[in-house]
Amino acid sequence: MNGFIDIVDTYWKAYLWTDGYKLSGLVITLWLLAISVFLGFILSIPLSVARVSKNKWVSKPVWFYTYIFRGTPLYVQLLLIYSGLYSLDVVRNVDVLNSFFKEGMNCTILAFALNTCAYTTEIFAGAIKATPYGEIEAARAYGMTKFTAYRRIILPSALRRALPAYSNEVIFMLHSTPIAFSATVPDLLKVARDANAATYRSFEAFGLAALIYLCITFSLVWVFRRAERRWLAYLQPRRAK
Amino acid sequence: MFLYGYGPLLWAGTKLTIVLALFSMLVAFLIGLLGAGAKLSNNPVLRWGSTAYTTIIRGIPDLVLMLLLFYSGQIWLNHLTEWMHVAQINIDPFTAGVITIGFIYGAYFTETFRGAFLSVPKGQLEAGFAYGMSHWQVFHRVLFPQMMRFALPGIGNNWQVLLKSTALVSIIGLADVVKLSSDAGKATFHMFFFTLMAGVIYLLLTTLSNVILMKLEQKYSVGVRGADL
Numbered sequence: 001m002n003g004f005i006d007i008v009d010t011y012w013k014a015y016l017w018t019d020g021y022k023l024s025g026l027v028i029t030l031w032l033l034a035i036s037v038f039l040g041f042i043l044s045i046p047l048s049v050a051r052v053s054k055n056k057w058v059s060k061p062v063w064f065y066t067y068i069f070r071g072t073p074l075y076v077q078l079l080l081i082y083s084g085l086y087s088l089d090v091v092r093n094v095d096v097l098n099s100f101f102k103e104g105m106n107c108t109i110l111a112f113a114l115n116t117c118a119y120t121t122e123i124f125a126g127a128i129k130a131t132p133y134g135e136i137e138a139a140r141a142y143g144m145t146k147f148t149a150y151r152r153i154i155l156p157s158a159l160r161r162a163l164p165a166y167s168n169e170v171i172f173m174l175h176s177t178p179i180a181f182s183a184t185v186p187d188l189l190k191v192a193r194d195a196n197a198a199t200y201r202s203f204e205a206f207g208l209a210a211l212i213y214l215c216i217t218f219s220l221v222w223v224f225r226r227a228e229r230r231w232l233a234y235l236q237p238r239r240a241k
Numbered sequence: 242m243f244l245y246g247y248g249p250l251l252w253a254g255t256k257l258t259i260v261l262a263l264f265s266m267l268v269a270f271l272i273g274l275l276g277a278g279a280k281l282s283n284n285p286v287l288r289w290g291s292t293a294y295t296t297i298i299r300g301i302p303d304l305v306l307m308l309l310l311f312y313s314g315q316i317w318l319n320h321l322t323e324w325m326h327v328a329q330i331n332i333d334p335f336t337a338g339v340i341t342i343g344f345i346y347g348a349y350f351t352e353t354f355r356g357a358f359l360s361v362p363k364g365q366l367e368a369g370f371a372y373g374m375s376h377w378q379v380f381h382r383v384l385f386p387q388m389m390r391f392a393l394p395g396i397g398n399n400w401q402v403l404l405k406s407t408a409l410v411s412i413i414g415l416a417d418v419v420k421l422s423s424d425a426g427k428a429t430f431h432m433f434f435f436t437l438m439a440g441v442i443y444l445l446l447t448t449l450s451n452v453i454l455m456k457l458e459q460k461y462s463v464g465v466r467g468a469d470l
Binding site (some may be wrong): 068071072073074075076077079080083084085086087088174175176177178179182189192193196202203206207209210213214217218 | 309448
């Protein structure tokens with residue numbers, strides 16, 4: 001127990017927001033999660049519409065993208081982008097690419113966003129496919145164009161129904177953020193590793209990080225439960241009076 | 242030269258990854274069965290214990306748990322052996338990997354099996370008991386085969402996630418396919434190519450698992466009528 005208090009005493013700032021020079025720990029982890037989930041979400045909406053397209057030339061490339069990204073570990077994807085791409089002459093000789101891929105943070109966000117976008121695309125595509133036929137028929141009967149039908153009817157309905165699966169994906173993404181340390185991003189796990197290396201108190205150093213992750217997970221679960229209660233109220237069983 | 246002469250090394254790494262994944266899967270499967278039994282039992286201590294186990298484990302990233310168990314596990318074991326006055330036991334990284342991955346994914350399997358056990362109609366178990374079967378007979382003749390049908394999609398998902406999470410064992414020092422391919426990349430200055438190879442190997446493994454899981458699902462769905470659309 002004393003060890004625990006020692007670690008908290010010395011490192012609490014580093015675990016939460018700063019190591020004295022730059023941001024570290026919890027804020028970096030939350031930033032990584034927020035930016036990659038945001039980018040993945042924005043990208044996945046057009047991609048999921050393309051994924052359910054009847055035109056094979058549109059849907060197959062998207063299928064191929066999600067298949068590759070869902071079939072390989074995120075850790076390997078990050079290694080490929082961070083250490084792999086930067087070893088290529090093509091990347092090093094072009095200034096823009098060179099300065100982008102030199103930064104571990106950029107590579108991590110790129111890898112995370114591409115990865116979560118692949119999973120999210122499949123989740124949304126599944127929800128779009130499961131839209132009740134009558135809803136689309138009604139939209140057509142009102143004379144809506146395809147775009148208007150997607151904007152007013154299909155997407156709002158599909159995104160709501162995708163919420164439970166989507167919340168799982170966000171939590172999985174949170175659980176993937178610790179691998180960012182391998183691209184030298186000072187996230188929560190990196191701080192824990194530094195604390196472990198400096199004090200040899202492995203259980204306390206990693207245990208504290210684990211506790212913080214546990215709190216983030218529980219908060220996310222709570223937020224999504226509220227969101228489901230609000231946006232999926234019409235699918236909930238009616239409460240007895 | 243194909244793979245710059247690193248073919249055998251990559252193959253060794255692939256074998257290690259496969260064996261590690263299979264052993265971890267076995268451990269997770271057994272923990273899952275026991276955990277589901279505990280979660281559904283009438284004993285409140287077992288129920289609370291297993292609920293705490295699944296909630297905590299599934300709330301913490303697997304890499305954090307892996308490092309936590311890997312670094313502290315040996316220390317705890319040393320305390321235990323000291324207390325029992327026996328010689329120190331050193332855990333090798335492979336065993337540590339199997340135990341930690343099995344322990345983590347055991348929590349996911351517990352939830353899968355719990356749902357599947359609950360999906361088997363209760364009347365079937367009652368019918369079994371009415372025939373005079375013992376608890377064990379009802380379990381392995383009635384409950385288990387039907388439970389597997391409901392659990393199979395979940396098991397498949399868990400397996401794919403587990404397989405991909407084995408890539409993390411390279412961080413605790415195991416010479417798996419990721420570690421060996423990045424070593425080869427560093428030695429030959431073809432980092433991109435060799436990391437890509439590791440990705441391709443994983444893609445082959447997940448594709449192969451998909452095929453096998455589809456076959457298994459067919460086998461366990463014998464006698465189930467699907468909706469004819």
